[in-house]
Amino acid sequence: MDLEISWKNYLWLAVVWLALGFFIFIVLQFKTAPYGRHARTDWGPMISNRLGWIIMESTVLVVLWSWIGPAFSKMSLPARLMALLFTVHYVNRSFIFPLRTRTRKKKMPLVVALMAVIFNLANGSLFGIYFVHFEDYTLDWFRDFKFWFGLLIFLTGIYVNWRADNYLIRLRKPGETGYQIPRGWLFDFVSCPNLLGEMVEWLGFAILSWSLPGWVFFLWTCFNLIPRAVAHHRWYKTHFPEYPEKRKAFLPFVW
Numbered sequence: 201m202d203l204e205i206s207w208k209n210y211l212w213l214a215v216v217w218l219a220l221g222f223f224i225f226i227v228l229q230f231k232t233a234p235y236g237r238h239a240r241t242d243w244g245p246m247i248s249n250r251l252g253w254i255i256m257e258s259t260v261l262v263v264l265w266s267w268i269g270p271a272f273s274k275m276s277l278p279a280r281l282m283a284l285l286f287t288v289h290y291v292n293r294s295f296i297f298p299l300r301t302r303t304r305k306k307k308m309p310l311v312v313a314l315m316a317v318i319f320n321l322a323n324g325s326l327f328g329i330y331f332v333h334f335e336d337y338t339l340d341w342f343r344d345f346k347f348w349f350g351l352l353i354f355l356t357g358i359y360v361n362w363r364a365d366n367y368l369i370r371l372r373k374p375g376e377t378g379y380q381i382p383r384g385w386l387f388d389f390v391s392c393p394n395l396l397g398e399m400v401e402w403l404g405f406a407i408l409s410w411s412l413p414g415w416v417f418f419l420w421t422c423f424n425l426i427p428r429a430v431a432h433h434r435w436y437k438t439h440f441p442e443y444p445e446k447r448k449a450f451l452p453f454v455w
């Protein structure tokens with residue numbers, strides 16, 4: 201894909217997109233996105249949960265690689281590495297995660313999958329345009345403290361996210377679809393270490409890339425996941441009277 205776009209217009213796109221993210225954050229204080237444990241049947245046609253995850257998350261890979269695929273060999277080495285880190289996350293999220301979930305017969309509203317497709321179209325494009333038109337990293341970026349510090353945070357976040365998702369998936373035996381109280385490791389402190397890990401991961405990416413799309417994506421992730429973690433936490437407390445009193449939603453000891 202190629203499209204001439206000035207930095208000024210790109211900046212405007214990013215600002216408008218961020219403002220929309222903040223608006224969604226406000227909306228999510230009152231409405232919980234109806235998938236997973238919050239799924240509802242009054243949001244129109246439903247599709248398979250697994251298929252929904254694959255469709256919505258793989259969009260970002262298709263869009264990103266449509267932009268950067270033809271330009272990849274001309275991109276700087278740091279930008280290529282960043283694109284690969286981003287891709288590793290999304291290969292897991294689009295295929296490995298949904299194929300491993302024990303989600304037999306569960307469904308999500310089609311409209312939720314479509315909204316996520318739009319989210320991923322926009323984010324994939326913001327990164328794609330940036331890597332093709334605006335990145336100007338040199339090899340010196342590998343000597344910058346921000347790169348290594350951000351990489352450490354990114355890897356910590358991805359480890360926490362994957363380990364917590366893995367633990368939650370294994371709470372069910374094959375064929376089961378119910379819920380249990382997760383216990384041990386970070387679950388003793390927060391209800392949603394997987395969502396915390398994802399936010400930490402994208403904070404790391406924003407730091408290691410020190411880029412406009414990196415920071416916009418980190419903020420959008422928080423706009424999505426903070427209300428979701430709070431909703432999950434509230435759901436646990438409502439459904440399990442014995443739920444540990446001191447556990448927080450996603451930020452140990454705080455929130």
Ligand SMILES: NC(=O)c1ccc[n+]([C@@H]2O[C@H](COP(=O)([O-])OP(=O)(O)OC[C@H]3O[C@@H](n4cnc5c(N)ncnc54)[C@H](OP(=O)(O)O)[C@@H]3O)[C@@H](O)[C@H]2O)c1
Nearest residue numbers: 236237301365368369371378379380382394395398421424
């Ligand atoms: N970047 C973003 O904006 C964004 C947005 C949304 C999600 N995500 C990521 O996508 C992943 C999934 O998000 P999510 O909110 O769906 O996570 P989640 O509710 O924690 O669910 C993760 C998986 O574990 C199962 N599960 C969760 N809690 C369980 C329990 N107590 N007992 C038994 N099984 C349990 C879920 O089944 P059910 O599906 O049947 O509930 C699902 O298969 C996370 O890693 C999250 O960070 C990212």
